[in-house]
Every structure is written in structure tokens, then in C-alpha cells.
Amino acid sequence: MLPQLHRQPWMDSDIETFRDQVRRYIAAEMAPHLPVWREQGYIPREVWRPFGEMGFMLPELPEEYGGAGASLAYQLVVQDELTRAEMPNNVTVHSIASHYIMDFGTEAQKQRWLPKLGSGEMLVGIAMTEPGCGTDLKAISTRARRDGDHYVIDGAKTFITNGFTCNLLIVVARTGEAGSRGLSLIVLETENLPGFRVGRLLEKIGMPASDTAELFFDGVRVPADQLLGGVEGHGFKQLMGQLPYERMSIAVPAAAV
Structure with a gap:
């Protein structure tokens, strides 16, 4: 039986249920393989496909691109639970990089890549x-x-x-x-x-x-x-625009550790 979850002040019952689902999936499907992944130095990309199909990869992805349109709290729960299980920060970086496309991409670029990023087909x-x-x-x-x-x-x-x-x-x-x-x-x-x-x-x-x-x-x-x-020459502005989300995405796993 999994340990009882401590409910954070910002969590509602839906987020709490989602957190329980993420925790159970990680414990059953991922944690047993962690020693092998540590030894080889990477998690195989195909591991993330079922994780995405469960809706855990980018829960904040808007519905028009195949996501749930959930609040960012759901992504932070995923990062929190992966870190709790001593999983590395692959999904954190995946989410950070996906937000560049979400926030700065053309509509064609969003349609082309975001659904595949949400499903785990692409990392x-x-x-x-x-x-x-x-x-x-x-x-x-x-x-x-x-x-x-x-x-x-x-x-x-x-x-x-x-x-x-x-x-x-x-x-x-x-x-x-x-x-x-x-x-x-x-x-x-x-x-x-x-x-x-x-x-x-x-x-x-x-x-x-x-x-x-x-x-x-x-x-x-x-x-x-x-x-x-x-548009050329906007890269630095785009990078600076994502720093607040990147810092939060580092702070959450740091607190989880």
C-alpha cells in the first residue's frame, strides 16, 4: 500500500487524485527499472510513450493540441512525484522545452509538434x-x-x-x-x-x-x-521569457528532494 499523501494547501481533490495516479504509475511501471537506467546512463525514449498516453507528460497542454488543458499545478505534481521516486529531470526539461513551442511557435509549428510532445511520441x-x-x-x-x-x-x-x-x-x-x-x-x-x-x-x-x-x-x-x-533574432528574448518557468521547474524538484 502506498503511503498516505500529504495534501498541500494549493491542492484540490482533482489534483490530489491525479497525484495519486501519477505516484502509483511511477511505483509500478518505472521505479523497478531505475537501477538499470542508472547503470546505462539514460531512460529509453519509449518509456515516455505510455507515460504520455496516461496524460502525465504535458497535462497543461491546451486541448486543441491534444492535451487536457489543466493548470500548471498538474505538471508540477508530475515533477514532484518523479523526483520523490528519484527519477531524473527528463520530463522537467521536456516540459520547459515544450513551453517554448507553446508560447512562441507559429500555429503550424504548434500543430506539428505539440500533440506528439504531449503523447510522448516525441521527447x-x-x-x-x-x-x-x-x-x-x-x-x-x-x-x-x-x-x-x-x-x-x-x-x-x-x-x-x-x-x-x-x-x-x-x-x-x-x-x-x-x-x-x-x-x-x-x-x-x-x-x-x-x-x-x-x-x-x-x-x-x-x-x-x-x-x-x-x-x-x-x-x-x-x-x-x-x-x-x-522571425530571426528573437532567440534571446524567447530564452529570457521562459526563465521564470524554468526556475520554478528547478525549484519544485529541489524542494521534493
């Missing part, structure tokens, strides 16, 4: 950090050069959560001048993508089941309609 990551500049976004050197109706991406990223297992990736790249004004976000469907390569799975002090990888881009051609929002 998404966001590639910011680089070997030469860390998280200094203004110094990013990965470049996306416009070539007709495509962008050609060259560069490298490191410490990318979900980098080994994701099949959708939001890449922070330089499309213009130096500094913050020249950055854009470009979405890549990574499976069988020429010029895209996943490097090492990186060892960490904690969260050994969370895949953290090096990524390399060597002349990767991406259709121009995969520029997030459809």
Missing part, C-alpha cells in the same frame, strides 16, 4: 550550453546560415539534458550579429538527420539515469519553417 530537449562559452548565451558561436529555404547549422553543444534520447531538439544558434540580438531558436527533428551527431554520454555527480550529452552539427540542413516563431 524534446533544448541545446544552449557550448564547450567554449558555457551558458553565456551572448557568446554562443553555433551558427545557422540561411541558404535558400533552409538553414545550415554548424557548431557544438554540451551538457544537453535529453540530448542522447530526444528526437526533437530546440537549438540556440547565431543567425545574425554578435551579442544577444543575433540569436534565434531553430527546431530540429533529429532522427536520421544528416550532419547531426550525438557524442559522449557525460558522467555527473548526480542523476545518473538522466542522459546528458555532447551534440555536434556539421552542415545540418533544416527547413526555414522550423525557425521558432518564424
Whole structure:
């Protein structure tokens, strides 16, 4: 029998029921596999498909994109329960990256990717950090050069959560001048993508089941309609706009620990 849940002040009976469902699913279907996932350094992507089908992946996703249209509290419950079970932060990053598409994507981009992200068919990551500049976004050197109706991406990223297992990736790249004004976000469907390569799975002090990888881009051609929002140079503004949600998504698992 699972331990009795402590009801938080912000929870109502529906959220409490949802939390119980999430906790039971994790205990039955995921926790028994955690030692193997820790040993291999990643959770297989197919694990997230049934998790999404249960409505746990992106419960806050609007109904028109296949979600439940639930309040953000439901996503935070998922993060809380995964952390309680010592699961890594794959869904946290998946939710953060999905919110970029939800908040800044064109309608066509939302229709194309959000239903698959909600169902768990796709797992998404966001590639910011680089070997030469860390998280200094203004110094990013990965470049996306416009070539007709495509962008050609060259560069490298490191410490990318979900980098080994994701099949959708939001890449922070330089499309213009130096500094913050020249950055854009470009979405890549990574499976069988020429010029895209996943490097090492990186060892960490904690969260050994969370895949953290090096990524390399060597002349990767991406259709121009995969520029997030459809306008160049908005990347830095988009990144700063998501920081409050990212910070909350880090704080909830930290409190859960």
C-alpha cells in the first residue's frame, strides 16, 4: 500500500487524485527499472510513450493540441512525484522545452509538434550550453546560415539534458550579429538527420539515469519553417521569457528532494 499523501494547501481533490495516479504509475511501471537506467546512463525514449498516453507528460497542454488543458499545478505534481521516486529531470526539461513551442511557435509549428510532445511520441530537449562559452548565451558561436529555404547549422553543444534520447531538439544558434540580438531558436527533428551527431554520454555527480550529452552539427540542413516563431533574432528574448518557468521547474524538484 502506498503511503498516505500529504495534501498541500494549493491542492484540490482533482489534483490530489491525479497525484495519486501519477505516484502509483511511477511505483509500478518505472521505479523497478531505475537501477538499470542508472547503470546505462539514460531512460529509453519509449518509456515516455505510455507515460504520455496516461496524460502525465504535458497535462497543461491546451486541448486543441491534444492535451487536457489543466493548470500548471498538474505538471508540477508530475515533477514532484518523479523526483520523490528519484527519477531524473527528463520530463522537467521536456516540459520547459515544450513551453517554448507553446508560447512562441507559429500555429503550424504548434500543430506539428505539440500533440506528439504531449503523447510522448516525441521527447524534446533544448541545446544552449557550448564547450567554449558555457551558458553565456551572448557568446554562443553555433551558427545557422540561411541558404535558400533552409538553414545550415554548424557548431557544438554540451551538457544537453535529453540530448542522447530526444528526437526533437530546440537549438540556440547565431543567425545574425554578435551579442544577444543575433540569436534565434531553430527546431530540429533529429532522427536520421544528416550532419547531426550525438557524442559522449557525460558522467555527473548526480542523476545518473538522466542522459546528458555532447551534440555536434556539421552542415545540418533544416527547413526555414522550423525557425521558432518564424522571425530571426528573437532567440534571446524567447530564452529570457521562459526563465521564470524554468526556475520554478528547478525549484519544485529541489524542494521534493
